[in-house]
Amino acid sequence: xxxxxxxxxxxxxxxxxxxxxxxxxxxxxxxxxxxxxxxxxxxxxxxxxxxxxxxxxxxxxxxxxxxxxxxxxxxxxxxxxxxxxxxxxxxxxxxxxxxxxxxxxxxxxxxxxxxxxxxxxxxxxxxxxxxxxxxxxxxxxxxxxxxxxxxxxxxxxxxxxxxxxxxxxxxxxxxxxxxxxxxxxxxxxx
Numbered sequence: 001x002x003x004x005x006x007x008x009x010x011x012x013x014x015x016x017x018x019x020x021x022x023x024x025x026x027x028x029x030x031x032x033x034x035x036x037x038x039x040x041x042x043x044x045x046x047x048x049x050x051x052x053x054x055x056x057x058x059x060x061x062x063x064x065x066x067x068x069x070x071x072x073x074x075x076x077x078x079x080x081x082x083x084x085x086x087x088x089x090x091x092x093x094x095x096x097x098x099x100x101x102x103x104x105x106x107x108x109x110x111x112x113x114x115x116x117x118x119x120x121x122x123x124x125x126x127x128x129x130x131x132x133x134x135x136x137x138x139x140x141x142x143x144x145x146x147x148x149x150x151x152x153x154x155x156x157x158x159x160x161x162x163x164x165x166x167x168x169x170x171x172x173x174x175x176x177x178x179x180x181x182x183x184x185x186x187x188x189x190x
Contacts, residue, residue, distance in 0.1 A: 005136035006145045006177040012036060018132045024109075028128070030092035031106055031121070035142025037085040039164055042125065042139040043118035044070055044079070048105040050098050053089055060086040060093075077165040147175040152182055 007015070019028045034045045047070035055061050064079040071077055081089075096107070104115025116124070122139040129137035147160055161172040 002136070003174070003177075004138040004140035004144050005134065006148045006179075007036070007134065007137060007141055011132075011134055011137075012145070015128065015132050015134070019128070026092045026095045027106060028124075030088050031116075031124075032128070032142065033085060033088045035125075035139075036145055037082055037088070038064075038079050039143050039146035040079055041072055041143060042121050043072065045106065046104075046116040046118045046121040047071075050093070050101040050103055050105050053105055054093070054101060060089050062086065071165065073165075073167070079165075080163065144175050144177060147172065148177040151176045 015032060016029060019025055019032060022028065031045055034040055034048075035042065044066055047066070048064070052064050052066070052070075053060060060081065062081050064081060065076065066079060067076045068074055106121075107115050108120065125137075125139035125141075129141065143164070147164055150160055150163070151157070157169050157172055157176075160176075161169050164172055164175065166172045
């Protein structure tokens with residue numbers, strides 16, 4: 001099985017432009033960017049509760065503490081939230097206006113209370129990328145794109161490993177994609 005495609009900035013823009021024309025645009029944009037801007041796994045995004053994201057004052061946290069049952073494996077982890085992602089989540093929550101902060105962050109039309117499962121969110125991303133015509137993209141594309149983009153900006157593999165929640169550097173290295181632009185930039189360093 002091949003790895004999920006890493007998206008270029010232009011491809012991500014195409015997906016965001018498509019999302020903007022559809023129903024539930026703010027929710028869908030926030031879910032998509034949660035994977036691309038934080039590197040969260042789709043199961044982690046599906047497991048998010050409103051209380052994971054909002055602090056006691058109603059602001060967006062700059063760190064999300066995921067419990068073991070919300071992550072892959074048997075240990076919790078901290079997800080660092082960039083200013084860009086905090087703004088996206090704030091926009092979404094301003095429209096959503098949830099009353100129960102213990103409920104799921106991302107609702108579905110049919111399951112307002114329970115929200116997406118990891119499986120239904122995987123299917124959502126599959127259909128989204130197919131609708132935009134990005135072959136090879138999947139629910140894991142945001143995570144791979146996040147890690148690859150940071151690597152191309154010179155972030156060390158140990159930091160990438162910690163941000164991804166991996167236990168092994170070799171796992172993280174598998175996520176890092178290499179493209180022609182990176183190769184061109186590398187040879188210009190000589």
